[in-house]
Amino acid sequence: MSEDVQARIKQLILDRGLTSGDPLPTETELVAMLDVSRNSVREALKALQAMRIVEIRHGFGTYVGALSLEPFVEGVAFRAAVRHHQGEPSLYELMEVREALEAGLIGTVARGLPAEDLAVLRALVQRMAEEARGGEVLSATDRAFHLALYRSLGNHLLSEVLDAFWAALRRVRDDLADVRPDPEVTYRQHAEIVDALEAGDGERAVAAMHRHFDGIRRRLTA
Structure with a gap:
């Protein structure tokens, strides 16, 4: 029953053209609209909240959630x-x-990277250089770099999927002290990617990206 109610609530969101932050009908209204029990509605809303499809704000109501890939x-x-x-x-x-x-x-990016995105990547590489001298390239800097790489493609879902895999890999690696990267190598590898992009050389950019992952591969297999 809960899965059926979940599907009907999702369809309601689509039918009404709702988006993140928009209010949903109250629990009482959903019970009447869907002709199901209050418990069925509550179970469905809790399941949808776990999926970030809805957000239950106690004392305020239920809203369309962030719809994130978390x-x-x-x-x-x-x-x-x-x-x-x-x-x-x-x-x-x-x-x-x-x-x-x-x-x-990355080869596609190399063929049409806007100057403003290249400037952002250059600034992030410079930040990596400074952080490397301090002994660690911060994960936030690395994450920002990889997000900025594909911004010019204009595909929000692609950016979210790439970031999801970045976050998942980082989350597990952070628990393992034996796979920490050399900060100087991290900086140089990202600088090589940007150099290739600045030259508009797709093949060189692809090779630089593979070298970047070769370093991760060596640490994981060591």
């Missing part, structure tokens, strides 16, 4: 962590998926 990230990261502790190459598999996505796209 539940996907949590699921992928936990799956990888469990399998890693069972001796399976789950981190390696996560890395391969992310590498396939990024190396497959």
Whole structure:
């Protein structure tokens, strides 16, 4: 019953053209509209909240949620962590998926990277250089770099998926002290990617991206 009610609430969101932050009918109204029990509505809303499809604000009502990929990230990261502790190459598999996505796209980016995006990437590489001298390239800087790389493609879902795999891999790697990157190498590898993009050289950019992942691959297989 709960899954059916979930589907009907999602259809209601679509039919009414609602988006993140918009209010949904009250619990009482949903009971009447869907002709189901109050418990069925509550169970469905709790399940949809876990998926970030709705947000329940106690004392205020229910709203369309952030519609983020966070539940996907949590699921992928936990799956990888469990399998890693069972001796399976789950981190390696996560890395391969992310590498396939990024190396497959970077050549396209190289053919039409706007000057303002190149400037953002240059600034982030400079920040990496400064952080490397301090002993660690911050994960926030690395994340911002990889998000900025594909902004010019104008595909929001693509950016979210890439960021989801970045976050999942980082989340599991952060639990493992033996896979920390050399900050100077991290800086140089990102600088090589930007140099290739500035030259508009797609093949060189793809090769630089693969070298970047080769470093991750070596740490994961060591």
